[in-house]
Amino acid sequence: MENLLAGKAVVLGVTGSIAAFKTPHIVSRLASLGANVIVVMTENATRFIAPLTFETLSGNEVVVSMWPETKVGVAELEEAVSGDDRLKHVALAEAADLAIVAPATANIIGKMAGGIADDFLSTELMAMTCPVLVAPAMNVNMLESDAVAENLTTLKERGVRIIEPGEGRLASGAVGRGRLADPDAIVDAALAVLVPGDLAGKRVVVTAGPTEEPIDPVRHIGNPSTGKMGFAVAERALSRGAEVVLISGRTALEPPVGARFVRVGTTREMLDAVLAELPELHMLVMAAAPADYRPAEVAEHKIKKRADTLNIQLVRTEDILSEVASKKQLGQGVVGFAVETRDEVPNARKKLEEKSLDLIVVNNPMVEGAGFGTDTNIATVIGRTGLEETVGRVSKDELADVILTFAIRELGWGKTDG
Numbered sequence: 001m002e003n004l005l006a007g008k009a010v011v012l013g014v015t016g017s018i019a020a021f022k023t024p025h026i027v028s029r030l031a032s033l034g035a036n037v038i039v040v041m042t043e044n045a046t047r048f049i050a051p052l053t054f055e056t057l058s059g060n061e062v063v064v065s066m067w068p069e070t071k072v073g074v075a076e077l078e079e080a081v082s083g084d085d086r087l088k089h090v091a092l093a094e095a096a097d098l099a100i101v102a103p104a105t106a107n108i109i110g111k112m113a114g115g116i117a118d119d120f121l122s123t124e125l126m127a128m129t130c131p132v133l134v135a136p137a138m139n140v141n142m143l144e145s146d147a148v149a150e151n152l153t154t155l156k157e158r159g160v161r162i163i164e165p166g167e168g169r170l171a172s173g174a175v176g177r178g179r180l181a182d183p184d185a186i187v188d189a190a191l192a193v194l195v196p197g198d199l200a201g202k203r204v205v206v207t208a209g210p211t212e213e214p215i216d217p218v219r220h221i222g223n224p225s226t227g228k229m230g231f232a233v234a235e236r237a238l239s240r241g242a243e244v245v246l247i248s249g250r251t252a253l254e255p256p257v258g259a260r261f262v263r264v265g266t267t268r269e270m271l272d273a274v275l276a277e278l279p280e281l282h283m284l285v286m287a288a289a290p291a292d293y294r295p296a297e298v299a300e301h302k303i304k305k306r307a308d309t310l311n312i313q314l315v316r317t318e319d320i321l322s323e324v325a326s327k328k329q330l331g332q333g334v335v336g337f338a339v340e341t342r343d344e345v346p347n348a349r350k351k352l353e354e355k356s357l358d359l360i361v362v363n364n365p366m367v368e369g370a371g372f373g374t375d376t377n378i379a380t381v382i383g384r385t386g387l388e389e390t391v392g393r394v395s396k397d398e399l400a401d402v403i404l405t406f407a408i409r410e411l412g413w414g415k416t417d418g
């Protein structure tokens with residue numbers, strides 16, 4: 001992990017927002033990953049934080065002004081970026097592998113969108129040919145103003161990646177959207193651009209959470225799945241470069257930024273959503289807990305309590321994995337999950353065969369630290385070609401990574417195109 005960004009030059013633009021106090025964390029993490037970080041500040045940014053802070057953390061001089069009276073000129077910068085003489089004649093903009101603006105004020109966003117270059121940072125940004133990440137931070141009313149909203153749309157259309165601001169208490173005292181995104185999320189976004197993931201170019205569809213089968217207009221049959229496992233797989237697949245579609249039943253979780261999110265209710269709806277994606281997907285991860293039975297009839301009106309017992313006849317729902325097994329094409333990978341309370345491995349192997357899976361992840365919710373609603377999981381991962389590995393008490397994020405790694409191996413993707 002240490003030198004993941006060795007040889008990468010990152011230009012980090014800092015503009016005049018109180019959120020600039022969070023930027024040193026970004027510089028320090030990028031530098032510790034081996035990146036050569038060149039901080040470019042606007043004059044206003046220097047009112048919030050001293051250039052010396054960034055110089056100390058990055059080991060490079062900080063650029064503020066265009067003009068020669070400043071102690072650093074472009075030539076020194078080129079040297080700082082390249083570390084050797086060969087690139088001396090190449091502009092900083094060309095030497096950069098990535099530019100980040102964090103925090104980005106309404107002003108710099110407006111200048112970028114409008115093509116205005118009136119200081120070093122805005123001039124640099126206009127000359128950039130590398131990917132650019134912009135992390136806005138401002139008052140909610142400014143963020144939601146037509147001008148800023150349109151400028152952000154313009155930048156997105158030009159391929160600039162916007163790291164959406166979060167919600168919370170703003171410097172103005174107001175509560176709302178506009179807080180600079182979490183600095184670690186900004187570093188993750190930089191990593192995603194600079195280090196191609198092992199799922200780059202793959203479309204991964206993940207299902208998550210429970211499905212619900214209505215009994216009458218106010219009741220349903222459900223189950224306690226929280227969706228945590230599926231959301232973790234979706235998030236990790238995104239970080240590893242995949243294009244992700246997350247199909248989920250009702251959960252309390254925020255879909256990961258960057259995933260296409262499809263909300264479903266019943267097992268039938270989940271099946272339809274999966275089948276709609278099937279022609280284009282490379283991997284399906286069925287982490288959802290779809291209801292296996294639905295009421296034979298849904299009452300038109302609320303069922304009143306009268307008799308002491310109430311019989312509801314249930315009929316089987318569609319088995320999504322079996323339907324996928326009969327329709328999938330060669331090369332499409334399918335990962336299933338199994339919940340078993342005994343004979344986990346033989347039962348899971350049977351399911352793997354019956355549903356033509358490439359990988360199955362089995363867990364026993366009766367074991368402490370596994371199953372519904374917990375943050376950790378203990379699971380055995382079984383592959384079509386004989387792989388069988390039990391993963392100890394790990395977080396669902398870690399298990400998600402293990403599952404993806406095994407799936408990539410099982411499908412033979414790592415061998416040819418990484």
Ligand code: CTP
Pocket residue numbers: 267286287288289290291292317318319320321322335336337338339340351
């Ligand atoms: N699954 C599915 N369609 C359903 C129910 C489940 O595709 N209608 C998927 C789940 O997402 C999971 C796998 O099937 O990936 C295994 O689910 P599980 O409930 O363990 O097994 P079942 O196949 O339903 O069999 P049983 O309940 O008899 O163990």
